[in-house]
Amino acid sequence: MKKKWIYLDNAATSHPKPKAVAAAMARAVVHSAGNPGRGFHKTGLAATRALFHARETISDFFGLSHPERLIFTRGATEGMNLIIKGLAPPGGRVAISRLEHNCVIRPLETMKKRKVVVEYAPCLENGTPDPERIPEVDMLITTAASNVTGALADIDTLAEAHRGRKSLLVVDASQAAGPIPMPWADKVSAWVAPGHKGLLGPQGIGIAWFAPGVEPEPLVEGGTGSASDLPVTPPFWPDRHEAGTINTPGVAGLLAGIKYIAARGAQAIREHEIALCSMVLEALGNHPRIELYPPHDPRQRGSLVSFNVKGMDCSQVAELLDRKGVAVRAGLHCSPQAHRFMGTFPGGAVRVTPGPFTTKAQIRLFISILFGIIGKP
Amino acid sequence: MNHPQVYAVFENTHATLKAEKTLKKGGLSPRTAMKPSGIGPGCQMALTLPQVSASLAYHLCREQGMRPPRFFKPGQGGHWEEYLDLEE
Numbered sequence: 001m002k003k004k005w006i007y008l009d010n011a012a013t014s015h016p017k018p019k020a021v022a023a024a025m026a027r028a029v030v031h032s033a034g035n036p037g038r039g040f041h042k043t044g045l046a047a048t049r050a051l052f053h054a055r056e057t058i059s060d061f062f063g064l065s066h067p068e069r070l071i072f073t074r075g076a077t078e079g080m081n082l083i084i085k086g087l088a089p090p091g092g093r094v095a096i097s098r099l100e101h102n103c104v105i106r107p108l109e110t111m112k113k114r115k116v117v118v119e120y121a122p123c124l125e126n127g128t129p130d131p132e133r134i135p136e137v138d139m140l141i142t143t144a145a146s147n148v149t150g151a152l153a154d155i156d157t158l159a160e161a162h163r164g165r166k167s168l169l170v171v172d173a174s175q176a177a178g179p180i181p182m183p184w185a186d187k188v189s190a191w192v193a194p195g196h197k198g199l200l201g202p203q204g205i206g207i208a209w210f211a212p213g214v215e216p217e218p219l220v221e222g223g224t225g226s227a228s229d230l231p232v233t234p235p236f237w238p239d240r241h242e243a244g245t246i247n248t249p250g251v252a253g254l255l256a257g258i259k260y261i262a263a264r265g266a267q268a269i270r271e272h273e274i275a276l277c278s279m280v281l282e283a284l285g286n287h288p289r290i291e292l293y294p295p296h297d298p299r300q301r302g303s304l305v306s307f308n309v310k311g312m313d314c315s316q317v318a319e320l321l322d323r324k325g326v327a328v329r330a331g332l333h334c335s336p337q338a339h340r341f342m343g344t345f346p347g348g349a350v351r352v353t354p355g356p357f358t359t360k361a362q363i364r365l366f367i368s369i370l371f372g373i374i375g376k377p
Numbered sequence: 378m379n380h381p382q383v384y385a386v387f388e389n390t391h392a393t394l395k396a397e398k399t400l401k402k403g404g405l406s407p408r409t410a411m412k413p414s415g416i417g418p419g420c421q422m423a424l425t426l427p428q429v430s431a432s433l434a435y436h437l438c439r440e441q442g443m444r445p446p447r448f449f450k451p452g453q454g455g456h457w458e459e460y461l462d463l464e465e
Binding site for chain 1: 388390
């Protein structure tokens with residue numbers, strides 16, 4: 001008999017995907033297999049139209065008024081590299097939240113060689129930038145939702161407080177895009193999101209959006225199918241930041257994921273995930289061996305609960321859960337700074353992240369299995 | 378009756394398809410086409426539409442905040458001429 005698997009690692013990548021995702025990718029491979037923007041035979045035109053349609057639809061989903069400024073990337077990491085390496089001025093100052101992922105930390109470390117000064121922004125108790133104390137820097141970067149603590153940044157208020165400043169407000173929406181509302185999407189300077197997490201698309205595709213007037217230097221240059229007579233990358237969007245062939249099956253899968261979210265309702269998914277996290281928080285919060293980390297209000301966090309079991313290494317807990325068919329992620333989650341903030345560096349923590357397809361029965365079973373491993377409260 | 382056609386040329390495929398959408402909403406019937414290489418380098422895709430619709434197409438694009446297209450028509454000796462007879 002096939003063992004049932006409880007997947008609680010949706011912050012790493014969502015699973016399962018809506019069935020429409022794989023179907024859309026297969027259709028893209030078969031029916032719009034041409035190279036978008038290159039060659040306008042039937043299949044090339046089909047790919048070009050599919051890409052255009054996806055860009056417009058995804059822009060609509062996020063309420064963006066300039067679809068051409070939404071670019072497709074390999075993921076949030078590539079988008080954040082483009083932002084940091086393409087916009088942080090040599091010798092300039094960049095402030096970050098206490099919760100940033102290595103997709104922010106590592107490019108900034110490289111930029112230090114170009115005399116970029118990196119500092120922490122004054123933050124709230126949850127580690128996100130304080131809208132009332134925005135620093136005078138060239139760029140302020142914050143996660144919208146931490147992949148370690150789950151804390152949500154109040155980007156709307158930050159964007160309002162930041163308005164009129166010359167500096168850039170950059171958001172890593174990796175753990176927010178999808179179920180968590182992003183009314184600020186066209187109010188910040190730039191943001192990035194992976195396609196394969198909350199947006200329910202496949203791996204290898206992501207998006208980055210830039211406000212009008214925000215003009216990064218290209219990260220990758222090459223053929224764009226436009227202005228081919230010129231030796232330089234054209235200035236117009238989206239071509240300027242989409243050199244090389246686009247991952248059209250990935251775009252098709254991403255679009256299908258987003259359509260699923262739109263049809264089911266992002267708010268409905270969010271409420272579902274809050275209910276699941278509430279179950280986890282309530283059960284684990286009453287166990288004397290378990291240490292839970294704030295924020296404790298499920299509405300103040302993404303679909304994520306991090307914890308440790310006293311007397312056990314987090315990897316040991318994850319391994320024992322895996323043996324019982326429960327997939328969680330242990331360790332530093334590529335966010336050592338966030339773990340430092342949470343007080344769990346270098347040991348890390350166990351992270352449980354339910355998704356849109358996780359059921360309450362699965363959460364109950366997970367809790368039962370966990371208590372079977374560590375003892376009942 | 379065949380109306381003389383012009384090619385409307387944009388900077389890239391995104392602009393071309395956005396214009397196609399805009400012009401259709403505006404009551405025109407543009408068709409996507411491979412741009413003749415004689416017109417020059419740039420985006421390989423273009424829209425074709427009747428020459429008499431060029432001015433309207435130009436204005437519809439401008440109304441949408443788009444960079445308006447350049448129009449080309451067949452000229453002498455197989456060359457292409459830019460069509461500039463647009464009504465303000």
